[in-house]
Amino acid sequence: MKIEIIAVGSELLTPFFLDTNSLYLSERLNDLGQDVSFKTIVGDNREDLLFCIRKALAFANFLLVMGGLGPTEDDITREVMAEALHRKLIFHEEILQKIEARFKRRGINMPATNKKQAYVIKGAEIFENKNGTAPGQWLVQGRTRIVLLPGPPHELKPMFEEFVWPKLHELELGHMARKTLKTTGLTESEVESLIHDLYPKDRDDLRLTVLASPGQIELHLTAFSPLSARDSEAKIEAFARPILDRLGDNVFSTSGEELEEVVGALLRDRKKTLATAESCTGGLLANRLTNISGSSDYFMEGLITYSDQAKNLRLDVPLALIQSYGAVSPEVAQAMAVGVRRKAKASFGLAVTGIAGPTGGTPEKPVGLVYAALAQEHGADVEKNIFLGKREQIKFQSSQKALDMLRRYLLKGNLR
Amino acid sequence: MKIEIIAVGSELLTPFFLDTNSLYLSERLNDLGQDVSFKTIVGDNREDLLFCIRKALAFANFLLVMGGLGPTEDDITREVMAEALHRKLIFHEEILQKIEARFKRRGINMPATNKKQAYVIKGAEIFENKNGTAPGQWLVQGRTRIVLLPGPPHELKPMFEEFVWPKLHELELGHMARKTLKTTGLTESEVESLIHDLYPKDRDDLRLTVLASPGQIELHLTAFSPLSARDSEAKIEAFARPILDRLGDNVFSTSGEELEEVVGALLRDRKKTLATAESCTGGLLANRLTNISGSSDYFMEGLITYSDQAKNLRLDVPLALIQSYGAVSPEVAQAMAVGVRRKAKASFGLAVTGIAGPTGGTPEKPVGLVYAALAQEHGADVEKNIFLGKREQIKFQSSQKALDMLRRYLLKGNLR
Numbered sequence: 001m002k003i004e005i006i007a008v009g010s011e012l013l014t015p016f017f018l019d020t021n022s023l024y025l026s027e028r029l030n031d032l033g034q035d036v037s038f039k040t041i042v043g044d045n046r047e048d049l050l051f052c053i054r055k056a057l058a059f060a061n062f063l064l065v066m067g068g069l070g071p072t073e074d075d076i077t078r079e080v081m082a083e084a085l086h087r088k089l090i091f092h093e094e095i096l097q098k099i100e101a102r103f104k105r106r107g108i109n110m111p112a113t114n115k116k117q118a119y120v121i122k123g124a125e126i127f128e129n130k131n132g133t134a135p136g137q138w139l140v141q142g143r144t145r146i147v148l149l150p151g152p153p154h155e156l157k158p159m160f161e162e163f164v165w166p167k168l169h170e171l172e173l174g175h176m177a178r179k180t181l182k183t184t185g186l187t188e189s190e191v192e193s194l195i196h197d198l199y200p201k202d203r204d205d206l207r208l209t210v211l212a213s214p215g216q217i218e219l220h221l222t223a224f225s226p227l228s229a230r231d232s233e234a235k236i237e238a239f240a241r242p243i244l245d246r247l248g249d250n251v252f253s254t255s256g257e258e259l260e261e262v263v264g265a266l267l268r269d270r271k272k273t274l275a276t277a278e279s280c281t282g283g284l285l286a287n288r289l290t291n292i293s294g295s296s297d298y299f300m301e302g303l304i305t306y307s308d309q310a311k312n313l314r315l316d317v318p319l320a321l322i323q324s325y326g327a328v329s330p331e332v333a334q335a336m337a338v339g340v341r342r343k344a345k346a347s348f349g350l351a352v353t354g355i356a357g358p359t360g361g362t363p364e365k366p367v368g369l370v371y372a373a374l375a376q377e378h379g380a381d382v383e384k385n386i387f388l389g390k391r392e393q394i395k396f397q398s399s400q401k402a403l404d405m406l407r408r409y410l411l412k413g414n415l416r
Numbered sequence: 417m418k419i420e421i422i423a424v425g426s427e428l429l430t431p432f433f434l435d436t437n438s439l440y441l442s443e444r445l446n447d448l449g450q451d452v453s454f455k456t457i458v459g460d461n462r463e464d465l466l467f468c469i470r471k472a473l474a475f476a477n478f479l480l481v482m483g484g485l486g487p488t489e490d491d492i493t494r495e496v497m498a499e500a501l502h503r504k505l506i507f508h509e510e511i512l513q514k515i516e517a518r519f520k521r522r523g524i525n526m527p528a529t530n531k532k533q534a535y536v537i538k539g540a541e542i543f544e545n546k547n548g549t550a551p552g553q554w555l556v557q558g559r560t561r562i563v564l565l566p567g568p569p570h571e572l573k574p575m576f577e578e579f580v581w582p583k584l585h586e587l588e589l590g591h592m593a594r595k596t597l598k599t600t601g602l603t604e605s606e607v608e609s610l611i612h613d614l615y616p617k618d619r620d621d622l623r624l625t626v627l628a629s630p631g632q633i634e635l636h637l638t639a640f641s642p643l644s645a646r647d648s649e650a651k652i653e654a655f656a657r658p659i660l661d662r663l664g665d666n667v668f669s670t671s672g673e674e675l676e677e678v679v680g681a682l683l684r685d686r687k688k689t690l691a692t693a694e695s696c697t698g699g700l701l702a703n704r705l706t707n708i709s710g711s712s713d714y715f716m717e718g719l720i721t722y723s724d725q726a727k728n729l730r731l732d733v734p735l736a737l738i739q740s741y742g743a744v745s746p747e748v749a750q751a752m753a754v755g756v757r758r759k760a761k762a763s764f765g766l767a768v769t770g771i772a773g774p775t776g777g778t779p780e781k782p783v784g785l786v787y788a789a790l791a792q793e794h795g796a797d798v799e800k801n802i803f804l805g806k807r808e809q810i811k812f813q814s815s816q817k818a819l820d821m822l823r824r825y826l827l828k829g830n831l832r
Contacts, residue, residue, distance in 0.1 A: 010625050011636060013452045014594075015443035017627075018434050027431035036429045037464050039457040044625065048453050055471050072608050072626055073615055106802060111605035113612070131805070152629070154805060209432055220432060276720075282706025283699035286720045290698025293774055293807055295722075301730065302720030304692075304702045310717040310760070314730075344726070358709055392707055 001173060003029060003036045004060035006052060008068035008077050009151060010043035021066055021156055028160065033174025033224055033232075034062075044074035053084040061144050067151030069134035071113040077148060078137075082121045085141055089119040095126070099133045124148075127163040131155045136163060174224070177232035179240050181219040182253040184404050188212040191219070194246045206239050214393045215400035216259075219243065252407060259403045260288040266410040267298040267348075274406070275344030276302040277315055277336040279327065279353040280370060285399040300344040305336070315339030326365065328353050333371035334380040341375040348409075349375035350402045354385075356394045368394055372402040374409060381405065417589060419445060419452045420476040422468060424484035424493050425567060426459035437482055437572055444581065449590030449640050449648065450478075460490035469500040477560045483567030485550035487529040493564060494553075498537045501557055505535040511542070515549045540564075543579040547571045552579060590640060593648035595656050597635040598669040600820050604628035607635070610662045622655050630809045631816035632675075635659065665827055668820070675819045676704040682826040683714040683764075690822070691760030692718040693731055693752040695743065695769040696786060701815040716760040721752070731755030742781065744769050749787035750796040757791040764825075765791035766818045770801075772810045784810050788818040790825060797821065 005026070007019040019041055026036050037060070042052045049068075056063050068077030082089050096118035103110040117134050120126055127136030132155035137148040147164055149156045183191060191210060200206035207222040221243070223235035244251060252262050267274055276285050276299075286302030289295055303314050308327060311317040317335040325331040333353045341349025354370025361367035366386070373382040383405060387397040421442075423435040435457055442452050453476070458468045465484070472479050484493030498505050512534035519526040533550050536542055543552030548571040555562040563580055565572045599607060607626060616622035623638040637659070639651035660667060668678050683690055692701050692715075702718030705711055719730050724743060727733040733751040741747040749769045757765025770786025777783035782802070789798040799821060803813040 010623070011627055013442060013455065014636070015439045015446060016596075016636075018436065018439065020434065023431045023434065026429060030431060035459070037459065037461070038468065039429065041455040041457075043451070043453065045453070045619070051475060052454065059467060070628070071605060073612070074625060106804070108603065111609050113608055114605060154630070154809060209430070211432055278699075281703075282711070282715075283694075283702030283718050283720070284706075286699030287697075287703045287811075290700075290720070290722070290772075291808055291811070293772075295698070299698075299722055301722055301726040302699055302718075303730075304699070304706070304718030304720070306706070306712050306715055306717055314717065314719075356706075391709055395703075395707070 001034055001062050002060045003034060003062045003064070004038040004040065004056045005036055006040045006042060006056060006063065006065045007151075008042055008044065008049060008065065010045070010074070012041045012067075013043050021151070021153055024153070024157060025064060025066075025160070027178075028165065029168075030176050030222070031178065032168055033176040033226075044068060044076060046076055046080055049076065049080045050084055053081060057084065057141070057144060063144060063146045064149065065146065066149040066156055069117065069136075069148060069150045071111070071117055071133065075116075078116075078119060078121065081139075081146070081148060085121065085139065085146075087122040090122050092118050092120055092126070095120070095135055098128070102133060121148075127159050129155055129159060130162075131158055138163070138167065174226055175229045175232040177223045177225075177229070177236040179221045179236050179254060180256055181221070181240065181243065181247065181251050182257075182259075183217045183219070183247055183250045184215060184252060184259065184400055185250045186217060186247070188217055191217045191247070195219075195243055198243055198246070200239070206235065208239075214387070214389050215397035219247075249408065249411060252404070258288075259400060259407065261292050263403050263407050263410070264289065264292045264295055264298060266407065268294075270410060272347035272410070273298050273300050273344075274348045274350060275300045275340045275346040276402075277340035277349065277351040278302065278304050279306060279311070279336070279351075280356040281352045281395050281398050281402075282306070282356075284395050285350065285352060285402055288399055288403070300346045303340055303343075311336060315343065328355055328365055328369060328371065330371050330373075330382040330384060333373035334375070334382050337373035337375035337380050337382075347376070348406060349373075349380075350406055351375070352398050352402050354387075354394070354398055356391045356398075358391060370394065370398045370401070372398060372405055374402070374405045376409065381409075417450055417478050418476045419450055419478045419480070420454040420456065420472045421452055422456045422458060422472060422479065422481045423567075424458055424460065424465060424481065426461070426490070428457045428483075429459050437567070437569055440569070440573060441480060441482075441576070444576065445584075446592050446594070448584055449592040449642075451592075460484060460492060462492055462496055465492065465496045466500055469497060473500065473557070473560060479560060479562045480565065481562065482565040482572055485533065485564060485566050487527065487533055487549065491532075494532075494535060494537065497555075497562070497564065501537065501555070501562075503538040506538050508534050508536055508542070511536070511551055514544070518549060537564075543575050545571055545575060546578075547574055554579070554583065590642045591645045591648040593639045593641075593645070593652040595637040595652050595670060596672055597637070597656065597659065597663065597667050598673075598675075599633045599635070599663055599666045600631060600668060600675060600816055601666045602633060602663070604633050607633045607663065607666075611635075611659055614659055614662070616655070622651065624655075624659075630803070630805050631813040635663075665824065668823060674704075675816060675823065677708050679819050679823050679826070680705065680708045680711055680714060682823060684710075686826060688763035688826070689714050689716050689760075690764045690766065691716045691756045691762040692818075693756035693765065693767040694718065694720050695722060695727070695752070695767075696772040697768045697811050697814050697818075698722070698772075700811050701766065701768060701818055704815055704819070716762045719756055719759075727752060731759065744771055744781055744785060744787065746787050746789075746798040746800065749789035750791070750798045753789035753791035753796045753798075763792070764822060765789075765796075766822055767791070768814050768818050770803075770810070770814055772807045772814075774807060786810065786814045786817070788814060788821055790818070790821045792825065797825075
């Protein structure tokens with residue numbers, strides 16, 4: 001298959017936005033052993049879009065077009081695709097009713113402009129949009145299959161999964177297996193030097209890509225098979241095994257889970273609870289933990305104590321301790337962890353205190369200096385870190401470190 | 417000018433990498449009043465690249481091609497462009513000497529493969545690469561100007577600035593000004609119906625793009641002038657004025673600031689302080705507020721009270737109130753806001769309680785039901801919301817609503 005992805009939207013041609021949907025679409029097409037040949041980004045301009053669709057129809061036999069299906073005047077994908085295919089747009093009363101009902105659920109009358117979203121290209125199969133108003137469309141023109149999808153990722157992804165994926169799967173295109181090993185606690189160079197001799201020689205058979213970001217190094221493994229999904233699965237397991245041996249418990253996830261999910265699952269499994277006390281992370285640690293559905297089972301509460309008073313009043317950290325060692329110190333981090341654990345009557349207390357920057361650093365206590373502490377029934381451990389990067393990167397790495405301390409403690413199994 | 421940017425590289429078609437060079441190139445072209453019409457991403461594949469260049473030559477009169485100028489076998493941009501233009505590649509001894517000297521400075525012998533980088537398309541003007549080995553090339557074919565640039569950003573950017581920018585500047589292409597209006601509190605359709613008659617008729621003069629995401633609608637305005645930067649600035653101000661009048665205080669930012677920055681600046685300006693009490697947002701509200709450097713000046717503390725006990729113990733919300741109305745109720749939201757304001761001795765208390773989902777909803781209290789409350793010296797206001805979307809989107813919209821309640825209160829000026 002020759003595949004082209006077209007992203008429609010003038011904002012994607014400005015310096016401010018990148019098309020990120022295509023990463024997701026590429027990944028899902030790769031899952032079927034299919035590579036994308038072209039990605040084209042075009043603005044909300046009739047002439048340009050028409051040129052672009054005509055060119056794609058001459059080249060691709062699978063064409064994914066996303067964006068430009070909204071209710072506004074610059075949403076023109078429907079009309080231009082109909083023109084390129086020499087087909088009419090047909091009004092569908094039942095689509096209009098669904099859109100109206102969606103507005104009604106929110107207690108709003110449907111604006112007149114949304115009516116245009118009930119028009120569909122003649123001959124199209126219609127994909128219901130359960131997360132928005134613009135339905136998707138599936139068209140066949142000669143040897144070319146065409147899919148129109150709404151641009152917002154939270155509409156595009158579920159629609160792709162529910163409607164497009166099964167249709168592609170039926171075509172029996174080939175098989176690809178992927179595995180992502182997520183690690184924390186090692187630098188990119190450390191990961192590289194541990195596994196450099198395990199890089200595959202034949203890129204058509206196996207692939208390994210290392211993706212580094214502050215606080216997390218990911219290894220993306222891919223295996224291809226023309227035979228079966230089972231064969232590509234077997235290949236990837238054999239590929240992953242020696243890598244996992246080398247990296248050990250620095251790998252926190254092998255099936256896509258984020259660190260907060262892994263920690264949450266461990267807490268639930270061990271029937272333990274957690275409370276957090278944050279200074280420099282300012283709620284990020286609790287926010288990550290509570291992004292996981294069902295986190296109320298183990299997450300008791302979180303205190304964001306920026307000021308010395310709050311550390312004292314909420315967490316019983318003695319003001320004398322803060323005055324002696326400073327708010328950013330191993331002593332205060334430990335006292336915060338112990339304090340929040342006791343106040344919340346939780347199995348564990350996690351605390352973070354540090355200097356997220358860009359201001360507030362000194363030669364002795366530079367921006368990026370962060371103490372993370374874990375309190376448990378036997379006491380409290382604390383770790384000193386110096387993180388590089390901008391404010392939000394330092395906050396992320398700090399939360400990552402705190403979660404990882406708890407993960408490693410839970411893994412040691414000294415709780416049973 | 418019709419401009420197309422082509423990024424060459426198979427890695428840019430995987431799920432792991434995005435072409436980011438084009439953001440920089442778009443910005444610099446925008447500075448000259450020029451829009452990019454197309455961005456095309458293509459792999460290291462002769463047939464695909466040739467198709468792509470031929471199509472671009474039929475369309476664009478300025479074509480920027482980046483990547484694929486390296487020494488390896490899959491670097492084919494030079495050869496394919498020469499083929500598309502029906503021109504020969506000419507060997508340049510002086511380029512080879514520069515590449516050899518570059519390796520010598522690093523104490524390495526030049527690998528034989530690098531010799532191909534000394535070949536240049538006949539008739540090209542050569543741009544020296546001071547940060548790598550592949551020189552850039554500038555070609556004129558009929559009415560079309562073509563630039564070949566190396567892919568690594570630290571090679572591409574200095575080469576663009578030193579060689580391409582002055583050549584473009586000479587062409588006296590024009591000037592562009594941009595403005596982004598960020599709104600919250602209106603749906604996309606409501607924004608649309610307020611401003612639909614203000615859409616510019618002539619897209620070569622003014623442009624308006626509406627970008628919607630849950631909780632935030634942005635209007636991106638652009639104005640062009642052939643005369644001067646000053647003229648394009650004046651045009652955009654005149655264009656923005658009636659739009660701002662219509663949208664009123666639903667617009668929270670006109671220079672790119674996020675809502676948490678705007679609220680932070682208002683609090684600092686009014687010398688007021690804030691504390692937060694979060695249930696369903698789980699720390700997101702505090703995390704957003706503390707992403708702003710200097711937020712410790714006005715952000716006192718944040719309490720994340722998931723459980724009834726925590727709401728009672730930390731915020732003095734009476735257990736009887738929770739039992740009567742439920743934890744997700746206007747009464748409890750107000751009590752949380754009042755409680756955190758008093759406990760933290762802050763000017764304002766912001767509280768959020770709701771059902772972020774995907775589980776936990778009931779027919780009476782569905783997923784997405786969220787109460788946001790603002791406590792101030794005279795009492796507490798509460799607003800009921802029904803948000804759609806996934807857990808993280810409901811959390812975001814909830815935090816957005818809470819911040820916006822505070823913003824609107826601060827704007828009313830009843831504080832002075």
